[in-house]
Amino acid sequence: MKEGPVIASVAALLGDPARANILTALMDGRALTVSELAEAAGVTLQTASGHLAKLDAANLLVAEKQGRHRYFRLSGPDVAQVLEALMGLAQRTGATRVRTGPKDAALRSARICYDHLAGERGVAMLKAARQQGLINGDKDLAITTKGRAFFADFGIDLAALEKGRRPVCRACLDWSERHSHLGGALGAAILSRMIETGWIRREAGRVLTFTCEGVEGFETAFARPGEDASQAA
Amino acid sequence: MKEGPVIASVAALLGDPARANILTALMDGRALTVSELAEAAGVTLQTASGHLAKLDAANLLVAEKQGRHRYFRLSGPDVAQVLEALMGLAQRTGATRVRTGPKDAALRSARICYDHLAGERGVAMLKAARQQGLINGDKDLAITTKGRAFFADFGIDLAALEKGRRPVCRACLDWSERHSHLGGALGAAILSRMIETGWIRREAGRVLTFTCEGVEGFETAFARPGEDASQAA
DNA sequence: CCGATGCTTCGGCTATGATCGAAGTATGAA
DNA sequence: TTCATACTTCGATCATAGCCGAAGCATCGG
Secondary structure, three states: OOHHHHHHHHHHHHOOHHHHHHHHHOOOOOOEEHHHHHHHHOOOHHHHHHHHHHHHHOOOEEEEEEOOEEEEEEOOHHHHHHHHHHHHHHHHHOOOOOOOOOOOHHHHHOEEEOOEEEHHHHHHHHHHHHHOOOEEOOOOOEEOHHHHHHHHHHOOOHHHHHHOOOOOOEEEEEOOOOEEEEEHHHHHHHHHHHHHOOOEEEOOOOEEEEOHHHHHHHHHHOOOOOOOHHHOO | OOHHHHHHHHHHHHOOHHHHHHHHHOOOOOOEEHHHHHHHHOOOHHHHHHHHHHHHHOOOEEEEEEOOEEEEEEOOHHHHHHHHHHHHHHHHHOOOOOOOOOOOHHHHHOEEEOOEEEHHHHHHHHHHHHHOOOEEOOOOOEEOHHHHHHHHHHOOOHHHHHHOOOOOOEEEEOOOOOOEEEEHHHHHHHHHHHHHOOOEEEOOOOEEEEOHHHHHHHHHHOOOOOOOHHHOO
16 A cells, blocks of 8 residues: 555646646657747746656656756656556546636637747637648648748748747647647747737737737638538547 | 647546555455445545545446445556556655645544544554554454454454454555554444543544543553664664 | 445535746856 | 846745535445
C-alpha cells in the first residue's frame, strides 16, 4: 500500500491538461523553450513558467539555459513510457476530455492567448487558412505562396515578421477548443491588424469582441470553401 | 497534441491518494468489496463509494454485485501496467509523498476511521502489537496465541468476533501516517473497549481524545519492547 | 417481519491549485 | 547605453473536488 500516494504525486502532475500538453509536446525528444511550451500548452508564459517549475522540481523535466533561452526536455524515456501507457489506457477505456474550458461563452468564442486570437474564432481561422491553402503543415506551419498574397492584402508586413527572431507560424493549442489556433508572429500580427481595422474591440480582461463589421469581414475572409454538413467531423 | 487532455483525465483519476490506494490494492487481480476498499484507502464508506463510482465510470474498474456486496476489480492488465510504470517513474524521480494528511494535529494524533482507531495512535498500536508478537502477517493479519490471551485480558470477546462475517484482523492504510493501522472486527472492538474503559473520549467529529488514564494505559499496553533511538527508521 | 449490514446519495464545508495581470530580473542586439 | 525579448515571481481570484455526517435504499439472516 505504500506505493499508493507516491503514484498519486506523479499522476497528479500529469493530471493537469496544461502540464499534460507540455509533456506530450516533448515526447519526441526535442528540447523546447518556455515560450514554445506555453504556446503548446495554450496558457500564458507565466502560467507555463509555474508548471515547468513543478515538473522540473519533480525531476520529470531537465532544464538547460542557453543565454536568455531556457530549454526543457523530458528527463528520461520512462516519462515518455508512462505517457504512452496512459495514452493506451485512455484509448481502451474511452476517456473523455477534461472539461477545462473557460467559464463563459465570451471567452470561449474569442479571446486573447498571449498575443494572438484564440477560442472558436481562432480555431476557425486556422482551419479556414489551411483549407484555403494559405497555410500548410500540421505541427510546423508554413505560409504558402497563395498565403503570402492573402496576408499582404490583409495588411500584414510579412518581411518584417520574418526579420524578427520569433517563429512566424506556430500551431498553438487552444485549450477551450482542444484544437490548434494560429500563434507565432503571424498570429500576433493578424490580431493586431484586426484591432486596427476595427474588426475586434479590446475590452478589459482577455475577451475579444468582434464588431458587426468584424463578424462580416471575418466570415468573408475566413469562410471555408465548400463548407456543408458533411464537414461535421 | 490531441493526446494531452485525454491523458490528463486518466492521470487526474490516479492523482488522488485515496483512488491510487484503491487501484493499488486491486493490483493483485483480486476483487474487493466497497468496505474493503474503503479500508484500504483509509477513507469512509461514502467517500470510497464516490471514488469507486468515478473509477467505474472511467472504465478503470469493473463492478459485480453479489447480494448486498459489491465487488470491484481492475478492468484490465493495462491498468496495472500504468500503475507499475508510474511506480517505476516515481522511484526514479524520487517522488515525495502527497501531503494529504488531516488538517490539524488532533486528527493526526487519533481519530476514528470507519469504526476503529487511526492516526499516530492507531499506527503505533498495530506496530506494537506486531513487535509484541500479538499479531503477525503483513497484509493478512492474524492473531497469535499470545495475542488471543492478551486481547481476552483486554476485554475482547474474540469468539464473538470470529462468529461474525467481518474479517477479524485487517491492515487498514492510515492516510495521515502512510502506514497501516488495525482495522477489521478486532480494530473496532478495541476502540469500543477503549471508549468503554474511559481511555478515549468521543467528541464531535472524528477526533478521538485520549484521557490521562488512557494515555497511561495505552503506553503500558502497547509499549514497544526495546524501543530506543536506533528504531528511528 | 425486524434488525443488522452493505452501500448510495445528498448537502455543506473548505483547502487547493490553476489562472493571469503586473512588475521585476536577466540576456542579447543595435 | 538603450530597447527588446525571455522568463520568473507575486498577489488576487475563484472554480473545483475531496471530505464526512446524515439519511435513505437494498439485501441478508434470524
